[in-house]
Amino acid sequence: MEDDSAVSDALRGLEQDFERNLRLNEQQQAGLRVKCEFNGESRVLNTFARPLKLTDLRNELQARYKRRLDIYFTMPNGEIDVPVLSQDDLDLVVRIIDHHQNLRSLRLLLRVPPDAEDTTDGNGRCSPPPGTLPPGAEFHDTASQMTASTYSEGEFIPEDRDTDSLSSVSESRQSLDTFQIRARGLGSRASVHSDSAVAMDDMSRRGGPGGTFPRRNVVHIDDGRASVPRTMQRTRTPAEVAAANRRDFPRADSLGSAQRSPAAPDNWKQGDLLGQGAFGKVYKCHDQDSGRLFAMKVVQLDANQDPATSREVKALEIEIQTLKKFSHERIVQYLGYHQDAYRLCIFMEYMDCGSLRDEIKRFGPIREILARKYTRMVLEGLSFLHRNTIVHRDIKGANILKDSQGNVKLSDFGSAKHIKTLQSAMSTTFAGTAPYIAPEVIRGKKYHYKADIWSLGSTVVEFLTGHPPYHQLENAVSVIYRIVSDQKVDYTLPSEVTETARQFIDACFTHALEQRPDADSLLRHRFCTEAL
Numbered sequence: 001m002e003d004d005s006a007v008s009d010a011l012r013g014l015e016q017d018f019e020r021n022l023r024l025n026e027q028q029q030a031g032l033r034v035k036c037e038f039n040g041e042s043r044v045l046n047t048f049a050r051p052l053k054l055t056d057l058r059n060e061l062q063a064r065y066k067r068r069l070d071i072y073f074t075m076p077n078g079e080i081d082v083p084v085l086s087q088d089d090l091d092l093v094v095r096i097i098d099h100h101q102n103l104r105s106l107r108l109l110l111r112v113p114p115d116a117e118d119t120t121d122g123n124g125r126c127s128p129p130p131g132t133l134p135p136g137a138e139f140h141d142t143a144s145q146m147t148a149s150t151y152s153e154g155e156f157i158p159e160d161r162d163t164d165s166l167s168s169v170s171e172s173r174q175s176l177d178t179f180q181i182r183a184r185g186l187g188s189r190a191s192v193h194s195d196s197a198v199a200m201d202d203m204s205r206r207g208g209p210g211g212t213f214p215r216r217n218v219v220h221i222d223d224g225r226a227s228v229p230r231t232m233q234r235t236r237t238p239a240e241v242a243a244a245n246r247r248d249f250p251r252a253d254s255l256g257s258a259q260r261s262p263a264a265p266d267n268w269k270q271g272d273l274l275g276q277g278a279f280g281k282v283y284k285c286h287d288q289d290s291g292r293l294f295a296m297k298v299v300q301l302d303a304n305q306d307p308a309t310s311r312e313v314k315a316l317e318i319e320i321q322t323l324k325k326f327s328h329e330r331i332v333q334y335l336g337y338h339q340d341a342y343r344l345c346i347f348m349e350y351m352d353c354g355s356l357r358d359e360i361k362r363f364g365p366i367r368e369i370l371a372r373k374y375t376r377m378v379l380e381g382l383s384f385l386h387r388n389t390i391v392h393r394d395i396k397g398a399n400i401l402k403d404s405q406g407n408v409k410l411s412d413f414g415s416a417k418h419i420k421t422l423q424s425a426m427s428t429t430f431a432g433t434a435p436y437i438a439p440e441v442i443r444g445k446k447y448h449y450k451a452d453i454w455s456l457g458s459t460v461v462e463f464l465t466g467h468p469p470y471h472q473l474e475n476a477v478s479v480i481y482r483i484v485s486d487q488k489v490d491y492t493l494p495s496e497v498t499e500t501a502r503q504f505i506d507a508c509f510t511h512a513l514e515q516r517p518d519a520d521s522l523l524r525h526r527f528c529t530e531a532l
């Protein structure tokens with residue numbers, strides 16, 4: 001009986017291989033259709049003969065667009081663009097789409113090279129229109145004594161600290177952070193799960209005791225202090241919220257107490273630079289009213305933002321408004337945001353020891369005993385996010401922050417999608433993130449919460465070896481090619497690392513989503529439960 005089923009399995013496998021090869025042959029004999037997107041406009045170029053030559057492609061682009069353009073390969077999910085710099089990159093990209101069942105054409109994103117942009121100020125930034133605040137001007141600049149005003153459409157949403165009817169989501173037990181928030185009774189589980197944003201938006205629409213009234217977004221700069229204007233936002237329609245939540249999640253069955261939302265400071269002073277990511281700088285800040293320290297991520301905006309970028313900024317603001325209501329001892333607390341014409345400032349809880357990536361850079365790979373502890377804390381954070389229908393989407397050492405007591409927390413959750421789209425729109429790349437991306441995401445599936453588990457596997461390799469898998473490869477295209485084509489992720493652990501660690505990592509690197517364990521089951525893995 002067993003023999004029979006083994007034979008039929010093998011036959012089915014052979015049949016599938018045959019069909020795949022047949023399809024591949026047909027595809028390879030047919031030419032290659034190339035679609036290009038430039039400045040928000042999509043065009044189908046010629047069908048190119050194989051093998052596709054980079055010089056032919058460049059010549060065709062030059063003829064069509066009459067300018068030199070940088071070429072990026074856009075993955076089917078539209079979120080990942082990787083630069084195509086050489087013939088080798090292009091060959092890999094063609095191989096990726098040939099092995100991809102659903103891809104019929106090569107999608108390329110075209111961008112004007114930064115050095116060719118004639119509207120830049122020489123630093124890659126766009127010059128502001130006449131009469132506007134220069135991009136370098138900081139709000140706290142005492143010398144300038146300026147008052148800058150920006151106007152945006154929308155309805156004024158009262159700050160949450162004045163809004164008793166707004167609740168936040170929290171499971172924080174004994175948070176060691178300085179942003180401990182006062183508990184305010186039990187929240188409704190149902191409203192916080194997939195309908196959470198609807199419920200919150202609904203409450204926002206109704207407004208708290210402060211009422212709802214239109215207001216202009218004005219930034220006053222005086223006296224070396226910055227006053228944060230009340231934020232404005234467009235409320236999400238139920239359809240948008242439903243679309244955002246149309247994912248397959250575990251049930252939110254253990255939401256804890258609802259608490260008062262943390263609020264962004266009204267008056268602050270910018271301090272030292274804490275670090276810089278692919279997209280913006282992070283500064284330490286001092287709340288001038290409470291004395292608390294917090295972190296401020298500054299995302300520079302292009303003054304001549306195209307509509308797509310503006311939409312993404314708006315979406316990011318809305319996301320942060322929602323995310324700040326989530327509170328847990330293993331996630332870095334969002335406090336709010338402020339936007340003007342030149343920058344979007346995202347306020348967050350301050351973590352005084354920086355990221356685990358910084359720690360690895362400074363002190364080398366992390367010993368397994370500590371890696372186990374960090375992994376457990378990361379999984380607690382992931383378990384909370386996933387129960388609350390949030391996919392982190394960018395788990396990596398650089399997004400795990402630590403305080404001086406050894407607590408680690410997840411940062412940058414939820415906002416990753418908008419940040420990435422913005423990065424893409426503003427011509428930065430996120431090659432640094434490529435080694436952590438799950439293969440199904442590269443293949444174009446929507447982010448499923450289990451994609452975070454795959455990234456966790458890469459992050460544990462990073463803890464133990466100092467680098468994620470495939471870091472030695474030269475470029476992002478090679479990395480994503482290896483992730484989608486390797487049956488087994490190629491990584492080497494130091495000899496002293498236990499078999500338990502390897503099993504844990506391999507469990508994270510399970511290709512089939514339904515077999516890949518979730519955060520709660522990984523928390524029960526011996527890697528997390530047993531001390532060394």
Ligand SMILES: Nc1ncnc2c1ncn2[C@@H]1O[C@H](COP(=O)(O)OP(=O)(O)OP(=O)(O)O)[C@@H](O)[C@H]1O
Pocket residue numbers: 274275276277278279280281282295297332348349350351352353354355357358398399401411412430432
């Ligand atoms: N809340 C915070 N508290 C303290 N330091 C922080 C905080 N957030 C970020 N940092 C510091 O700033 C650095 C840059 O953070 P940022 O989130 O901009 O980029 P990243 O996560 O390192 O990289 P990428 O932009 O590619 O995701 C971090 O590595 C960390 O050292």
